[in-house]
Amino acid sequence: MRLPRTRTVLGATVAFGSAALAWEAFARSGSLPPAITPPVEAVVAAVARMIGDGTLFVHVGYTLARIAAGMGLAAVVGVPLGMVMGRARPVERFVLPLVSVLSPIPSLAWVPLFILWFGLGNTASIALVFYAALFPLVLNTWTGVCAVNRLWIRAAESMGANRGAVFRHVVLPGALPFVIAGLRQAFARGWIAVVGGEMIAATRWGLGWVIFDSKEFLNTDVMLGSLAVIGLLGLAVERLVFAALERRTVERWGLMRGAAA
Amino acid sequence: MRQIEIVKVDYEYAGGAGPVTALRGVSFDVGASEFLCLVGRSGCGKTTLLNLVAGFLSPTRGEVRIGGTIVTGQGLDRGVVFQDFAQLFPWRTAQRNVEFGLEMRGVAATERAETAARFLRLMGLERFARAYPHELSGGMQQRVAIARALAYNPAVLLMDEPFAALDALTRDEMQRLLVEVWAQTRKTVLYVTHNVAEAVYLADRVIVLSPHPGTVVADVRVTLPRPRDPLSVAFVDVQRAIVGHLGGG
Secondary structure, three states: OOOHHHHHHHHHHHHHHHHHHHHHHHHOOOOOOOOHOOHHHHHHHHHHHHHHHHHHHHHHHHHHHHHHHHHHHHHHHHHHHHHHHHHHHHHHHHHHHHHHOOOOOOOOHHHHHHHHHHHHHHHHHHHHHHHHHHHHHHHHHHHHHHHHHHHHHHHHHHOOOHHHHHHHHHHHHHHHHHHHHHHHHHHHHHHHHHHHHHHHHHOOOOOOHHHHHHHHHHOOHHHHHHHHHHHHHHHHHHHHHHHHHHHHHHHHHOOOOOOOO | EEEEEEEEEEEEEEOEEEEEEEEEEEEEEEOOOOOOOOOOOOOHHHHHHHHHOOOOOOOOEEEEEEEEEEEEEOOEEEEEEEEOHOOOOOOOOHHHHHHHHHHHHOHHHHHHHHHHHHHHOOOHHHHHHHOOOHHOHHHHHHHHHHHHHHHOOOOOOEEEOOOOOOOOHHHHHHHHHHHHHHHHHEEEEEEOOOOHHHHHHHOOOOEEEEEEEEEEEEEEEEOOOOOOOOOOOHHHHHHHHHHHOOOOO
8 A cells, every 4th residue: 555645755754853853852962972963953064065065976976886886797697697597407506505605694794805805995895785786686586587477488489489589578577577676685785785895995985985984083973964865865776766667667567566665 | 171180199197106198099180260169077188188289298199280280399370378367478568469479470560560459459459459468357368368369370279268267247258259250260279168058159069078088078069050049948958968978967
């Protein structure tokens, strides 16, 4: 069920308003030194400053570029790998144990090694996103190919589709709902990985780097402001890219009902 | 002219305790433009037989010929309609579903669209060409499936209980429509059903299969004039005779 739009907006406003008020009360209570609990207006001012001098856009640009590069690579490797796994038993038997063991390892646990291997900078962050995004893509694509309705394949074959045509016209679109679900999961994991990775591995730019760097100067307003930006940006990408993708394909085809509010 | 020839066909498959014989010594012909119904209880191998004709399975012994050529796999000389509504491609509109076979044959886009539109019109679906399958009722989806199977002009139409999952009223409508379409297109039809009344309504000839293993027990010609009245005495008599062949009422 989908709530009417105005009610959703109203609910969100009330929720964020209450959270801001609660924070404000806590910040002004004096339980912690004011220097490390900036009030809401200071956080807003910090974000406004970063917008004003343009640095926010550079940070956002770097972070988005890193996650895009990492996810792009993961998609280029993971989707075909998942497809092959779904179609070829020996590949499935070889890849699945590896994926099953590597997938539960939090990507951030690799950061120290990645820094040793790739040095500080973009490569380590991109590699981290790649690692985080790869397994959801492989596993979801593989599941999607396995879940393709046999009847579609039979119908296509009875109409003269050869192996290549069955793959292109049936297996690919049939597995797409799962691939999209995989992309969403990959983004959620990649977003955590990129911000976390930037804290340690980035130099000068990126939303994660800003937070870590601000710690040196006790710029808690910048830290909280960046956190808010990270949350809102993650939500925006999820809604504007993945939810839209889902609406235009899976939902339109009736392969999923009422998901993605 | 004999369009489909089924010659001494046995079909065995691997079961838990050795091979199971699903069909034994099945032989019959279907004439060109003949509407033949294959009737039997569930498990009598009627769907297996249809799958052999479709080329999804190969007979253990014997052979199936279409237009004189031995069947070795699927082919564009046959169109298949399944029972399950899910046979349509959900990511394609009704129109694009109907175009699929033509697309596989490399027919140009404009010609494809024209042909698809013609068959959708034949099935009374011209207004739904742009609808996706999930936006259509079960009966409409099966009509799209029939249009899709007819669009690339196969000589033979193979139908596996296409209306079994529909409600009774829709099923009656669909049977009437199918008879009309068959009269217009003059396809050879092999139609599998467990519903005797349906077989008597549709068929020129009804073949009755008995189970374990599937063998032909009767070959009944239905000569009632069309459109047939399922409540007439003659209709009920034919129905009773076939039910008698099925055994056990």
